[in-house]
Amino acid sequence: MKKITSKIKRKLRNRKKLKSVSSNRYRISITKSLKNLSAQIIDDKQNKTLVSASSVEKEIKNKKMKKMEKSTFIGEELAKRAKEKNISQVYFDRGQHKYHGRVRTFAESLRKNGLKF
Numbered sequence: 001m002k003k004i005t006s007k008i009k010r011k012l013r014n015r016k017k018l019k020s021v022s023s024n025r026y027r028i029s030i031t032k033s034l035k036n037l038s039a040q041i042i043d044d045k046q047n048k049t050l051v052s053a054s055s056v057e058k059e060i061k062n063k064k065m066k067k068m069e070k071s072t073f074i075g076e077e078l079a080k081r082a083k084e085k086n087i088s089q090v091y092f093d094r095g096q097h098k099y100h101g102r103v104r105t106f107a108e109s110l111r112k113n114g115l116k117f
Contacts, residue, residue: 029093060073072106079110
């Protein structure tokens with residue numbers, strides 16, 4: 001039997017609350033490691049990723065930036081790509097990460113660039 005850690009419990013709890021509240025919106029899912037940050041806009045009804053942005057992409061990786069600046073830049077890039085696909089209303093799934101630091105900076109840059117959540 002597998003032991004469920006507190007991070008996994010937090011992720012499942014957050015996702016359950018968000019799915020019950022926001023049924024007709026797309027989901028922004030964020031994945032964070034020590035060096036990189038990636039985010040996707042997902043359509044849960046069709047189980048498809050519509051738009052994604054990551055710090056591993058060539059255009060972002062080649063630039064010398066600090067991690068906080070990367071999260072801001074990735075937020076701007078994801079919002080720009082979402083506008084091209086006519087996506088404006090989403091809900092933010094932070095997963096197992098606390099709304100703090102790079103995750104918060106990423107969310108604020110999305111809001112500045114026109115996504116509503």
